[in-house]
Amino acid sequence: MSSKIPRVILVTGANRGIGRAIIQALASHPQTTKSIFLMGCRDLKKGEESIRELRSQGITSVVQPLTIDVASDASIQDAAGTVQQRHGHLDVLINNAGYAAIPSASDLSDWRSVYAAVYDTNVTSVALTVAHFLPLLRQSPYGGRVVNISSARASATMLANGLLPPTVAIPYSVSKAALNLLTIEMSRDSANKDVEFQLVSPGHCKTALNNYRGARDPLEGANVVVGLVTAEKGQYKNAGFWETKGASMDLVEIPW
């Protein structure tokens, strides 16, 4: 990381929850505080309000709202065009926007639409967002990085060994497992050899996604992303699946 140009870091779905915590944590870290943060939001007003909250919490880094609905091809394309125009490149893409929904236990008529909506946001939208931003990531003077926010629920090993309780949000677990495979496949594409891909589990965080039932502060959940973004390129093997435990900043590998 020898270049003096500030890094441009985009976090999707960053107007609340873990996404906003990722920006807050990176903006507070000496290695990344001078970066330019693009707060991805579907609703510009929510993004602007969220940036005001970050300012009131003492964040002074450059944080700009960027309208991006990852479920809309036109919106992703517009966002990539805006980044191209403003910055000419992107250094880090953090695919954080995510969605969970529980199919009805008594009525099977909503299952197809629930599975489709969850998969669309958590998998297809990540594939398309990466595809649209790859030309900008390849222009990064640092070598582009992609960090995909997965979940421990994607770990077949942990689930099969009973290390996590059963869930009613099965479409969500399945979608995150698919996101893991998508990330591995993208990392193996020879056209992407100069871009690093990583997967993380932020842990069970207190956010709207789980009606604030998570045990972890989203800022603690953001630690694993901070560890990867501030690491030297190649310090962590490409396409790994990582978490941190408690308040520790040490990255630990999660079994597939």
Ligand SMILES: NC(=O)c1ccc[n+]([C@@H]2O[C@H](COP(=O)([O-])OP(=O)(O)OC[C@H]3O[C@@H](n4cnc5c(N)ncnc54)[C@H](OP(=O)(O)O)[C@@H]3O)[C@@H](O)[C@H]2O)c1
């Ligand atoms: N919370 C946990 O315990 C936990 C655990 C493991 C993994 N994760 C993952 O962490 C990530 C962040 O989740 P969170 O817990 O912070 O949830 P959250 O508070 O519900 O935030 C989700 C964010 O994603 C945005 N979003 C949803 N659909 C979008 C779309 N189509 N386009 C753009 N943005 C969209 C939301 O925007 P709006 O405000 O416009 O709705 C919101 O900003 C997700 O990928 C989730 O799966 C969370």
